[in-house]
Amino acid sequence: MSLNIKETTKKRVVIVGAGFAGLSLARKLAKSEFEVVLLDRYNYHQFQPLFYQVAMAGLEPSAISFPLRKVFQKSKNVIIRICELESIDTEKNEVHTSLGSLQYDHLVLSMGATTNFFGNEELEKNALTMKSTEDALYLRNKILLDYESALLTADYDKRQGYIDIVIVGGGATGVELAGALAEMRNFILPKDYKELDNSEVDIYLIQSGEKLLQGMSEKSSRKALEFLQKIGVEVLLNTRVTSVDGEYVKTNTDKSIRAKKVIWAAGITCRTIEGLRSDCYCRGNRIAVDRSHLIKGYKNVYALGDLAFMEEEKYPNGHPQVAQVAIQQARNLAKILKGKSESPFSYKDLGSMATIGRNKAVVDLPSFSFTGFFAWIMWLIVHLASLIGVRNRFLVLFNWMWNYVTYDQSLRLIIRTKNRKAP
Ligand SMILES: Cc1cc2nc3c(=O)[nH]c(=O)nc-3n(C[C@H](O)[C@H](O)[C@H](O)COP(=O)(O)OP(=O)(O)OC[C@H]3O[C@@H](n4cnc5c(N)ncnc54)[C@H](O)[C@@H]3O)c2cc1C
Structure with missing residues (x-):
């Protein structure tokens, strides 16, 4: 197997990962003097902030995914390969992938983060995650199939296992997911599953800390709790999950919840990369970089986005792992590579x-916070504007308007792949 990329006289920038960071960098370097090789395990960019809407059958995956080849149709200097990074050799300036090896002049690592199960194998085996479009579709199928199974289950306790859902982690992902699930229960279930008693469906949000949305203002976290409780989510604060066996979820407060579906949104970590010195890693397995995005101790290997740990006066514990950080870092690195900037990065x-x-959202701007309807409108606008592609924006806007007016979503199809066992 080979990557089949010809030798070039141009300087070659190899970017691993076409997420927010990698894609932004490749776009900035498109039509530059570099040869850009973009590697990703998928042939599309995924808009992670809206995964939960795919899982709730509110959006189709194609509305939040964008084919990489389409982005670079007009950029002759960008080469795309769909493969998995396996290791790097920084002595020989080579990456080794599932398709073969390739030399680089500059290597940029932007593979993002993965779910952190904190070494708990039981959890890893039984909990669901929300880190890819595949995860979101799997959850969608599982929710719908479990509702179908619940219809056939006369025993109340067993039925609870099918219809109750537990979300662990009170960050933005957990909060948004819990809100969407509660709306699905409140508006969709009574129409589609008339025989099910929707008051039996419990949605739990379990958070180990004393408040939701830890990184946000006091006002926003208080309001988020209030909103969730209002739509019937049972929020358990100061509670830790101790076991998830596929039937029951147990907590350190001796609560036992019968639920087959547990969504783990309680932390992320980064995978180590074979070939990178072990002293590069710091908290959460993130890779320590300097203010020019260079991995400490290397001259031509950079890390961006969720993967990178950069200290700034304002961010002694590294930047938050959010899309804006990834995008801003990528733009800055593009300037550095093009020789247009020497200034240290500042988020x-x-x-x-x-x-x-x-109608409910919380927004923290640098100077003030607001909540409620106008926050929700702002959330809609920002997310719509951040999507790639006019078609995707139109699709998402149309779906949102339709769902808003009809209190319904039209995408509740159970689609199983041919050779895969039903979840
Ligand atoms: C469910 C969810 C909701 C979120 N909501 C928000 C939000 O509302 N606002 C916000 O700002 N942030 C949000 N985030 C966080 C945000 O998505 C990340 O901070 C951002 O995606 C980080 O960008 P990145 O480029 O570092 O990594 P990613 O966007 O994760 O991209 C990594 C890329 O690398 C590829 N890759 C990984 N490993 C390999 C490998 N070995 N070989 C080849 N390719 C590889 C992946 O396929 C992926 O395309 C959310 C995240 C999740 C999971």
């Missing part, structure tokens, strides 16, 4: 937000 916080169902 400009544009604010953070989370939505909790229809």
Whole structure:
């Protein structure tokens, strides 16, 4: 197997990962003097902030995914290969992938983060994650199939296992997911599953800390809790999950919840990369970089986005692992590679937000916070504007308007792949 990329006289930048960071960098270097080789295990960019809407059957995966080859149709200097990074050899300036090896002049690592199960194998085996479009579709199928199974289950306790859902982690992902699930229960279930008693369906959000949305303002976390409780989510604060066996979820407060579906949104970590010195890693397995994005101790190997740990006066514990950081870092590195910037990177916080169902969101801007309907409108606008492609924006806008007006979503298909066992 070979990557089949010809020798070039141009300087070659190899970017691993076409997420927010890798894709932004490749776009900035498109039509530059470099040869850009973009490697990813998928042939599309995934808009992770809207995964949960795919899982809730509110959006089709194609609305939040964008084919990489389409992005670079007009950029002759960008080469794309769909493969998995296996290791790197920084002595020989080579990457080794599932398709073969390739030399680089500059290597940029932007493979993002993965779910952190904190070494708990039981959890890893039984909990669901939300880190890819595949995960979101799997969850969608599982929810719908379990509702179908619940219809056939006369025993109340067994039925609870099918219909109750536990989300672990009270960050933005957990909060948004809990809100969307509660809306699905409140508006969709009574229409589609008339025989099920929707008051039996419990949605739990379990958070180990004393508040939701830890990184956000006091006002936003208080309001998020209030919104969730209002739509019937049972929020358990100061509670740790101790066991998830596929039937029951147990907590350190001796609570036992019968639920087959547990969504783990309680932390992320980064995979180690074979060939990188072990002293590069710091907290959460992130890779320590300097303010020019160079991995400490290397002259031509960079890390961006969730993967990178960069200290700044304002961020002694590294930047938050969010899309804006990845995008801003990528833009800055593009300038550095093109010789247009020598200044150290500084993250400009544009604010953070989370939505909790229809008409409800919380927004923290650098100077003030607001919540409710206008926050929700702002959330919609920001997410719509951040999507790649006019078609995707149109699709998402149309779906949102349709769902808003009809209190319904039209995408509840159970689609199983041919050779895969039903979840
Ligand atoms: C469910 C969810 C909701 C989120 N909501 C928000 C939000 O509302 N706002 C916000 O700002 N941030 C949000 N985030 C965080 C945000 O998505 C990340 O901070 C951002 O994606 C990081 O960008 P990145 O480029 O570092 O990595 P990613 O965007 O994760 O991209 C990594 C890329 O690398 C590829 N890859 C990984 N390993 C390999 C390998 N070995 N070989 C080849 N390719 C590989 C992956 O396929 C992927 O395309 C959310 C994240 C999740 C999971």
